[in-house]
Amino acid sequence: MLKDTLLTFGVEKYKGMLIIKIKKLEEIAAAVTDLAQTALRISDIWFTFRTRDLKSILDQVSEFLDRQKICFEKNKKFKGRSGRNRKVDFYIKNPYNVIE
Known part of the structure; x- marks a missing residue:
């Protein structure tokens, strides 16, 4: 799921960091949005699987x-x-x- 999310938004993972490459300055707004969306999706994935392990x-x-x-x-x-x-x-x- 993590790999699919990274691929969907064109984001790379490197040493625990999320990285997006920008070729033109005009692409920065879209790149920041994609990076933010990726972070949100990853946090959703983490939260979904984490709640199953929580004790009462x-x-x-x-x-x-x-x-x-x-x-x-x-x-x-x-x-x-x-x-x-x-x-x-x-x-x-x-x-x-x-x-x-």
Whole structure:
């Protein structure tokens, strides 16, 4: 997909840079537009494939708490004043918790 995008807009990749060659000064506006379009298309490609690898925010928080060696419970339920149960994603017990 990257090669097709570069070919479509006449842009080259060299050491991580996008380069477009201009033969005449009059071509500069079109060249800058093509270069910008190429950068946008490449960022779209990158974003499309990157989002598939992203973990959920809950997974990221779990990993962070594990790395910090913080004990926690996931999906803990508490009874509210109304008598209905409420669920919290993460519960960390410490001396200052007043909910129980």
